[in-house]
Amino acid sequence: MANPIVYHYHHTTGVYLNAASEADPDPMDEGNWLYPADTTTKVPPNVPNPKTQHAVFADGAWAVQTIPPPPKPTHAENVANAPKNRLVRGPQISDVLTGQTVDRG
Numbered sequence: 001m002a003n004p005i006v007y008h009y010h011h012t013t014g015v016y017l018n019a020a021s022e023a024d025p026d027p028m029d030e031g032n033w034l035y036p037a038d039t040t041t042k043v044p045p046n047v048p049n050p051k052t053q054h055a056v057f058a059d060g061a062w063a064v065q066t067i068p069p070p071p072k073p074t075h076a077e078n079v080a081n082a083p084k085n086r087l088v089r090g091p092q093i094s095d096v097l098t099g100q101t102v103d104r105g
Contacts, residue, residue, distance in 0.1 A: 003023050003025070003033070004022065004023045004033060005021075005022055005023075006019070006021055006035055006036060006041055007019045008021070008038060009056075010038070011038045013056070014056040014057045014058045015055070016044045016054060016056070016057065016062075023039075042057075042060075042061070042062060043062075044057070044062045045064055047064055052066060052067055053065065053066055053067060054067055
């Protein structure tokens with residue numbers, strides 16, 4: 001008997017990854033197979049629109065689901081990812097000891 005093909009899925013989301021390997025024979029129990037973690041021998045379904053859908057393995061079966069939109073970035077992420085040369089400078093103040101203008105931003 002040929003080694004069964006196993007289909008890999010993401011360990012937390014269940015999203016199909018690939019069919020990159022075969023199960024290995026169990027050296028301790030002839031006739032049985034060793035399967036990698038987060039795999040199944042069930043063939044994933046065809047995904048009609050791969051740009052907006054993906055196959056997900058959950059509760060022992062495959063399903064086609066719509067890919068959720070990415071989460072909106074938080075204000076802190078927007079500031080962190082903003083181009084540095086486009087940030088507005090803060091108000092200018094004068095240092096009373098040196099007389100130099102200092103940027104408070």
